[in-house]
Amino acid sequence: MHTGAASDLPQAFKHRFGREPELFRAPGRVNLIGEHTDYNDGFVLPAALDLATFVAIAPRADSVIRVHSLNLEAAFEFDLNTPQRPAHDWSDYIRGVAVELMNSGYRLRGADVSVFSTLAMGSGLSASAALEVAFGYALLSVSGETIDRLKLAQICQRAENQFVGMRCGIMDQFISCHGVEGAALLLDCRSLDARPIPIDPAIRIVVCNTMVHHELASSEFNQRRRDCEDAVARLAAKLTGVSALRDVSLLQLDEHRASLPELIHKRARHVVSENARVLDAVAALEARDFAAVGALMNASHESLRDDYNVSCPELDLMVELSRRAPGVYGARMTGGGFGGCAVSLVAAEAAEGFAAIVGPAYEEATGLSPMIFSCYPGAGAGPAHL
Numbered sequence: 001m002h003t004g005a006a007s008d009l010p011q012a013f014k015h016r017f018g019r020e021p022e023l024f025r026a027p028g029r030v031n032l033i034g035e036h037t038d039y040n041d042g043f044v045l046p047a048a049l050d051l052a053t054f055v056a057i058a059p060r061a062d063s064v065i066r067v068h069s070l071n072l073e074a075a076f077e078f079d080l081n082t083p084q085r086p087a088h089d090w091s092d093y094i095r096g097v098a099v100e101l102m103n104s105g106y107r108l109r110g111a112d113v114s115v116f117s118t119l120a121m122g123s124g125l126s127a128s129a130a131l132e133v134a135f136g137y138a139l140l141s142v143s144g145e146t147i148d149r150l151k152l153a154q155i156c157q158r159a160e161n162q163f164v165g166m167r168c169g170i171m172d173q174f175i176s177c178h179g180v181e182g183a184a185l186l187l188d189c190r191s192l193d194a195r196p197i198p199i200d201p202a203i204r205i206v207v208c209n210t211m212v213h214h215e216l217a218s219s220e221f222n223q224r225r226r227d228c229e230d231a232v233a234r235l236a237a238k239l240t241g242v243s244a245l246r247d248v249s250l251l252q253l254d255e256h257r258a259s260l261p262e263l264i265h266k267r268a269r270h271v272v273s274e275n276a277r278v279l280d281a282v283a284a285l286e287a288r289d290f291a292a293v294g295a296l297m298n299a300s301h302e303s304l305r306d307d308y309n310v311s312c313p314e315l316d317l318m319v320e321l322s323r324r325a326p327g328v329y330g331a332r333m334t335g336g337g338f339g340g341c342a343v344s345l346v347a348a349e350a351a352e353g354f355a356a357i358v359g360p361a362y363e364e365a366t367g368l369s370p371m372i373f374s375c376y377p378g379a380g381a382g383p384a385h386l
């Protein structure tokens with residue numbers, strides 16, 4: 001495992017491939033609120049991080065893609081003209097993006113590629129979306145192809161859905177492409193309209209990595225999607241105009257409770273209530289009512305834990321410890337769940353002391369040393385300057 005810095009990437013590329021690369025980056029994300037709503041046509045409120053995946057790349061005269069990961073100290077290669085099958089490892093994110101770009105009609109060149117990420121895989125900060133977007137952006141650039149950012153996000157999502165087999169929504173790839181400095185984005189995952197919501201200087205977004213990642217994450221994720229589809233099929237038989245859980249109100253869900261099995265009702269109740277919380281949180285952020293935002297984040301965690309069943313003991317503990325720290329308005333798990341990170345909304349003046357309180361308490365209880373950091377929302381994918 002390589003522990004270097006992104007600034008090592010150009011030199012490592014030159015050393016391996018003997019020429020000068022072009023450099024690109026795509027960020028990971030933290031989602032403030034709106035979890036498991038994106039694939040239900042709902043609302044999300046993510047921000048891009050300054051943690052990112054970096055790609056050094058130079059085109060080749062043939063159709064071979066050679067890829068080397070500095071983090072993993074591993075390499076693989078493939079030919080763009082040869083049919084690709086999943087290998088069930090990190091290479092799938094890259095091969096999947098190349099396959100889906102070609103399926104969409106983009107003409108790609110072969111390339112030599114080195115990758116380095118400051119995002120740990122499995123940390124719940126969208127390392128995989130950052131890898132897809134950074135590689136896709138870089139390969140299109142050296143192939144002389146232009147693409148709009150929404151199209152790139154959609155193709156990367158398709159790579160993950162079709163090639164990797166993880167039926168994720170659009171949130172992670174969208175924010176990695178469209179991140180805005182200093183702001184979170186309110187994204188309507190149906191219309192794909194996004195509105196920047198500036199992060200007030202009086203607050204900080206603090207991320208706490210539990211340092212655990214439970215293996216069932218992706219099979220459980222796909223199961224949740226099936227549960228939501230089941231809820232939609234049953235509700236659509238009773239109500240008109242329902243094509244996603246986005247179209248259902250809490251009142252309607254309550255009225256039709258008897259037509260849903262208990263578990264499916266709980267799943268739907270999370271999604272429907274979470275959509276409302278996102279819109280309420282945006283209104284509260286704009287009114288600078290941070291206590292109200294924090295209360296909505298707390299309610300989001302409870303709903304993910306009890307109705308959607310995607311939390312885990314380490315996340316619950318991190319959230320609990322975070323809420324007890326001074327100056328914390330609210331805390332919740334962020335991302336798909338089953339490990340990864342919690343996010344807290346903290347008063348700016350309390351942010352510095354937060355890690356010194358939460359870190360040792362978490363470590364004492366679990367024996368794991370958490371990574372805790374304050375985030376300043378960054379920009380989306382683009383050329384990198386290392």
Ligand code: GLA
Pocket residue numbers: 034035036037038039168169170171172335336337
């Ligand atoms: C993962 C998926 C996203 C989203 C979140 C849960 O990060 O990739 O599309 O569904 O989980 O909100």
